[in-house]
Amino acid sequence: MTLMFQACVMGLCLTVLLALYRLARGPTMADRMFAFDLVAVSGVGLIAVLSALRSTTFYLELILVYSLLGFLGTVALTLLLTRSEGDGGGGGADGSEEDDR
Numbered sequence: 001m002t003l004m005f006q007a008c009v010m011g012l013c014l015t016v017l018l019a020l021y022r023l024a025r026g027p028t029m030a031d032r033m034f035a036f037d038l039v040a041v042s043g044v045g046l047i048a049v050l051s052a053l054r055s056t057t058f059y060l061e062l063i064l065v066y067s068l069l070g071f072l073g074t075v076a077l078t079l080l081l082t083r084s085e086g087d088g089g090g091g092g093a094d095g096s097e098e099d100d101r
Contacts, residue, residue, distance in 0.1 A: 008049045015042045029084070033077045040070025 019042065022035035044067050051059035 002053075005049060005053045009046065012042050012046045012049065016046075029077075029081045033074065033081060036077060037070065037074045040066070040073065044070070 016039055019035045019038040023032055023039065026032040026035055044063055047059050047063050047066060051057065051063070
């Protein structure tokens with residue numbers, strides 16, 4: 001049974017390391033956003049495996065808080081991404097170009 005937990009932890013740690021590499025080297029903001037989300041989800045998985053390994057429900061609240069923080073971080077990055085794409089666009093209040101001729 002502990003071999004299964006070790007394999008899960010090693011796989012999730014590898015996933016976090018690869019996602020951190022993509023977070024640092026991502027060519028686009030969308031790549032960085034997906035990598036951040038992957039780090040958050042993998043962190044939740046690591047906490048869940050730790051909770052199952054120790055046979056306790058103490059970590060369930062931590063999983064909920066970490067999931068909420070990961071979700072809010074993804075939403076914030078998405079808003080930042082859409083706002084930065086919208087700034088370079090048109091001159092109107094809604095982002096559309098207006099013709100004043």
